[in-house]
Amino acid sequence: MSDADRIVEFGYEVGQLKRLPRAGWLFAGVSHPESVAAHSFRVGVLAYAIAVQEGANPDRAATLGLFHDVPEARTGDIPYVGKLYLDVRMPPEDVARDQVKHLPAPLAAHIEQLIAEHESAKSDDHTPEARCSRDADKLELLLQAREYQAAGVTKMDRFIQTMQASVVTDTGKALMESALKIVPSEWWEAFGRR
DSSP: OOHHHHHHHHHHHHHHHHHOBOTHHHHTTOSSOOBHHHHHHHHHHHHHHHHHHHTSOHHHHHHHHHHTTTTHHHHOOOOHHHHTTOOOOSOHHHHHHHHHTTSOHHHHHHHHHHHHHHHHTTSSSOOHHHHHHHHHHHHHHHHHHHHHHHTTOOTTHHHHHHHHTTOOSHHHHHHHHHHHHSOTTHHHHHHHHO
């Protein structure tokens, strides 16, 4: 099998994330929740914005955000409730290592490092870019909860409150405050007022 074949196989595997629903939203009554890929896209955009404001490398932060959930192509998106009952011994970094083991070595090493760096934000030993990416992950969930709330889903308060405590950068906190006061439709309603 050629390197190109292996990269294409990996492309098909991560394509699974486009079809994989974010499972936590199902508990809140969202009948057609966003996909993991849709979530990761906005995480990348938010990580970029946060990193620019925080003086970190925005390209690196955005890449961390884009790749952070790649292991879920194999594990699925396990909601918090499910994690309480599962004995999950393999951390995302190990899942990623297994996912990329047949890719060309330089590419595999890059992807493994991206996942490990994003995951490092859970500890005290992290890069500024990892912290920006992790904040973006939490803020994206907050924005999505606000969007579902605006669409009439009533069980969003817990998601919103939990995310507020998780954001640590100054920029992330400012964005969180704005997200709580600005209605999700404001960006397009403003066109009608002009």
